[in-house]
Amino acid sequence: MRFAPGFSVRTFATLSLSIAALADGQSGAQELSRLIDQEIQARLDAAGLPASSVADDAEFLRRVYLDLLGVMPPADRVAAFLESSDPQKRTELIDDLLNDPKYGRHMANIWGPMLILEKTFVRPPKPLFFDWLAKQFNQNRPWDELVFELLTATGESAQQNPAIGFLASELRTIPPDLATNLITTRFLGVNIECAQCHEHPFASWTKDDYWGVANFFTRVKRTKTAGVKSRYQGLMHTAKLNRVSTRAPEVAPKFLGGVAPTLDDGVDPRFVFAEWATDAKNPFFARAKVNRMWAQFFGRGLVNPVDDMVESRKPTHPRLLERLTEEFVRSGFDVHFLVRAICNSRTYQRTSKVTKGNEDDREFYSRMPVKMLTPEQLWNCYEALGLELTEIRNPNLHADLTLENFRTLLLNGDEEPSALEYKHGATHALFFMNHVHLASRQKVLVRQLATSARTPAEMIDRLYLTVLSRYPTTQQRETLTEFLQSKSESSSEDTYGDILWALLHSSEFTVNH
Amino acid sequence: MIGLEQLLSRRDFVGCSAAAAASASLSGWIHPLAAEAAQSTTRHKSCVVVWTDGGLSQLESFDMKPGYSLFDSIETSLPGLRICDRLPKLAALMHHATVIRTMCTEEQSHGRAAYLAHTGVRRGPVVYPSLGAIASMELGKPDFPLPNYACITSLRHLPTGSRSGFLGPGHAPLGLRNLEKGIANLRPAVQMQQFDDRYDLLSRLDKGFAEDRKAAPVAGHLATLQRAKRLMQSQESKAFDLSLEPEKSRESYGDKYGQGVLLARRLIEVGVPFVEVTVGGSWDNHSGAEYHERYLPPLDMALSSLIADLNDRGLLDTTLIVLMGEFGRGGRKLTNGSKERNHWNRAWSTVLFGGGIKAGQIIGKTDDGAQYVEDRPVSIRDFFATICSILGIDYTKENTAPGGRPIRIVDDGNPITEILPAS
Incomplete structure (x- = not known):
């Protein structure tokens, strides 16, 4: 290079x-x-x-x-x-x-937690960063440009340039600890974490590779802009090695699996790294993004x-x-x-139903894999139904329910959701099934749907369209007609509440199929 | 109260609370179950892991070293063993214990080390099951209404690694945080009969979807709903209600962390095979022993009450108690003027009580500063093989990981044979 x-x-x-x-x-x-x-x-x-x-x-x-x-x-x-x-x-x-502006928000919900880990001690103002990300995705910023900006972000404060959120949050100790790992795993699809201490067991990464990347990020420091709160402080280039990096081994900045570039004094080495990382010829960058998408x-x-x-x-x-x-x-x-x-591919548009002979397929895409809803998707779906989770106080957590701690609650200690594995436990199921607030909001929803339905059949259709985004099958209509008859002594509000509850807790609602 | 009036007749319910209030020893309902459990020859072994998140310092607990330790040591009921003077109650019970002083493991950052300490394996692409999940599978009964694995913690989330991994959601831990309320949301929002009807309707409406997909998330969801429902309907779920415990007994366990240990005892009594309970906030004390000063006394109180209670009930022989964190602490000679206590995985202590082990032993020897192993290093795999053997789990058994790969419960580990119960 x-x-x-x-x-x-x-x-x-x-x-x-x-x-x-x-x-x-x-x-x-x-x-x-x-x-x-x-x-x-x-x-x-x-x-x-x-x-x-x-x-x-x-x-x-x-x-x-x-x-x-x-x-x-x-x-x-x-x-x-x-x-x-x-x-x-x-x-x-x-x-x-x-x-749709929700697209950028959704992408930010996926990428935000990957870039700013929950465990990060020095919390940058996350909302600013997430909003900024959402905007970039909505504007469809080219991926190389977006990542370049994240890697080189400089600014007096988080308000002035929210993009600093990524590095500002991860540069708390020796930069390699978090920043290097995140940069290589998120943007390059390369995990060199193990090489921090020893040779990578499955690849040829060495400690030099690890510290070579890390040392591009040792000449950056938080700003001390007057009138800006410490967590909103910005990020700037510094000619001297920053304080927290003095413990990093003295390895010349080196591209992953590549050469050590000549760095001129006064140049922020991050730009040199970012230039290499986001180059069209970089062997990792585009490939990693495609694989992630x-x-x-x-x-x-x-x-x-x-x-x-x-x-x-x-x-x-x-x-x-x-x-x-x-x-x-x-x-x-x-x-x-x-x-x-x-x-638009047929592959993506295939049904998730099995057909005879492809029941065990895991990697050939003979059918659409069934994915878990991410905590954010589940949250959004509940909100869309008017079952606002934000109104819930202390659901077995130490704080009020926000999207962020809902995520913590559902991921149960994992950093990222895993799409193909069901992770919720019985306490989660109890929460959704029995929480009094959700129950009372369900009643409101039933009443609301009932205003636009003239017959039981219409009401059932409304329920299905609203919760499961489809009409019921003939068999389901029959089952429900029977159910309505068997409940003739209950109030209709109760009975439709039962149906709503059943649909909300079905596996069909709970997964993305 | 957690909604048991839905599950019991009104009279049973009142009777139960009255008995609990009147009885100085045991609340009426739990006693028959526990007695039955203690007598039954088929009772499986159980395990309580008392977890010190952040890393308990061996120098300020069970491997006291003059000139290094920040606290004084005291004699114990086990001749030749001295432990930290902040643990006087435990000192009187150490004849039930065997101390392993030479844990020597591979990780020294919290997350990775906690993962290793829970699974016996270093973190990699495959999510391994924790010891609790393995115990749930090997010792738990499928028809048992409570989860076979519970994790009681006041941390923001369950300790890293305490998952069921490739053993699936059926062996995932039941996470418990808010102890005063028992299990939250255990009572249905409608009458129990109506709840059953709803649930039945759900099963019928969703059947086709599930059958057409044969997908792990779908099966996982339905299995989890089933578990939640069984939990709601079980008699044993009263074990979660600490208000049924006599006041005196509650006091003997001390603070909120101690109440978690009490809950662990109640769960073991009704037959839960594996309970992990976090004691203390973070033990991650980098300089000095402030956190240890704060958390050792409650640990002493709660753990000694647990040992005594299980012993009284005849359950100590079948219940293994493991005291551990993800690693120990590194320190220097006090004459150097340093009270530094860093993450330390080269030599650290764990303590086992009960479970039928050959108690009264000290395994391994460390150097002057309890920093390096001088004799008998115990790897995490040796440790896991030991625990499994004590619990009657064949640690050489193979389970199947994703992709059909056979994975042994413990690979490349040898149990510490001198601890194992006589068979």
């Missing part, structure tokens, strides 16, 4: 490229969708696995809402979508959702774990990963483009 000495600010050559790609985004993305399907099909054929059919409109609609906006669709939107006979409606919906939609990466894509772990679909990476780079790191390509 060569770098002109003394450069300070990078000009974004990719920006114009990305606009060009956007103009032609639609057909390009469709092209890529086809490629995804070809590659997936080739592996299915080779393995002799039958694939499940394409999901019906209702299944697709709920899934794509949860995946792109982090919340299920509103009932009237479901009804309208099922009604429409427009052959382009799925593609149009994907575009609509990408332009794939995992976001399918519950698992093309290489797993997504944090540790070492060479010895072979991708399930090597050619697909390679092609997606190429196209993502070619698009100018256009995240919308990647999302469009994935969501």
Whole structure:
């Protein structure tokens, strides 16, 4: 790698490229969708696995809402979508959702906790950082540009530049501790944490690799701007080694698996690292993002774990990963483009139902994997139903319920949600099933739905559309008709409350399928 | 009160509380269950892990070293063993104990070390089950209405590593935080009959969806709902209600952490095979022994009450108590003027009580500063093999991890044979 000495600010050559790609985004993305399907099909054929059919409109609609906006669709939107006979409606919906401000918020909910760990001692003002992230995702900032900014963020305060939140929170001790790990795992798909102390057991990373990366981040310090509270303080370059880094081994800053660049005095080494990390030719960067985006939609990466894509772990679909990476780079790191390509693919739009012969498939994508709702998705769904969790005081926690401690409650000590594994325990189930506040809000919801339903059948439809985003099946209608008859002595409000409760606690509501 | 009036007839309920208030020894209901449990030859072994989160200093507890320790030592009921003077009640009970002084493990950051101490394995891509989850699987009865593994803590979340990993949600710990309320939300928001009807409706409406998917999250959800429902309906769930415990007994366990230990005893009595309980806030004392000063007395009080109570009930022989944290503390000679106590994993102590072990032993020897092992290092795998053997779990058994990979309960570990109960 060569770098002109003394450069300070990078000009974004990719920006114009990305606009060009956007103009032609639609057909390009469709092209890529086809490629995804070809590659997936080739592996299915080779393995002799039958694939499940394409999901019906209702299944697709709920899934794509949860995946792109982090919340299920509103009932009237479901009804309208099922009604429409427009052959382009799925593609149009994907575009609509990408332009919904909730999209950026959802992406920020995914990336925010990955970038600012809960255990971080020196808490930067998280809301500012999350809002900033949401804005970047909504503007579809090219991924290289966004990451470059995160890695090099400088500012007098968090208000002045919220992007400092990422490094400001992780630079508390020796930077390598958190910042290095986060930078390599989140952006490069490389886990060199073990190499901090010893050689990596499965890869050829050495201590020099670890400290080589770490030492790009030792010449940055928190600001001491007058009138700014300490946790809102900014981040700036310092010519001298910062205080907390004096314990880091003296290894020259070195690119991961690459060379040690010549660093001129007065240059913030972060810029040199960021330039290398987000370069189109960087062997890790685009590949890691593509793999993570794939995992976001399918519950698992093309290489797993997504944090540790070492060479010895072979991708399930090597050619697909390679092609997606190429196209993502070619698009100018256009995240919308990647999302469009994935969501428009037949592979993404397959039903999650098994078909004879593919029951045991875990990695061929013969059907859509069933994913756990993340705490944020579950929270959003409850809020959307008017079952506001924020009104709950002290639900077996030491504090009021906010999204942040709801997350803590549900993750139960894990840093990140795991998409394909059910983690809730019996206490969580008791909370949702029995909490008095949720029960009283459910009554309100029943009353509200009842105002727009004239017959029991209509009421049942309203309940299904609202909670499960579909109409009931014939069999379910029969079951419910019987149920209503058996409860003829109870008040209808009670009985519809029972039905609402049953739907809310069904596995269908609890997962993203 | 946690809504038991829904589960019992009114008279039973009143009778129960009255008995609890009147009885100085045991509340009426728990006694028959416990007596039955103690007599039954088929009673499985149980285990209580008393967890000191952040790292208990061996130098200020069970490996006292003149010139290093910040507290004085006192004699104990075990000849030749001296322990910290902040633990006088335990000192009188040390003849029930065996102290392992030479734990030597691989991790020294809290999260990773706690994971290791709970699972016996260093953190990697596969999530391993904790010892509690293993005990739940090996010792628990599937039809037991309570969870076979409970984790009582005042921390913000369960200790890292206390998960069921690839053994699945059926062996996940029941996390308990707010002890005064017992298990929160145990009472349905509607009458029990209506709750049953709702639940039945749920099963019928959701059946098709579950059958069509055959997916882990779906199966996990339904299994967890089932567990929650059984919990709501069980008699044994009264074990969670500390208000049923005599006042004197509650006092003998002391502060809020001690109340957690009392809850652990109640759960063991009704047959829960594995309970982990956190005592103290953070023991992560980097300079000096302030936190130890604060948390050793409540630990002394609660743990000694637990040992005495289990002994009185004839349950100590079948209940192994393990006192441990994720590592110990490193310190220097006091004459150096340093009271530094850093994370230390090269040599640290754990203590076992009861469980039928050969008590009265001190395993291993450390150097002058209790910093390095001089004799008989005990790896975390040796430690796990020992605990499993005491509990009657075959630690060489293989379980299946994701991808069909067979994984032994303990790989590459050897039990400390001289501790094991005579078989």
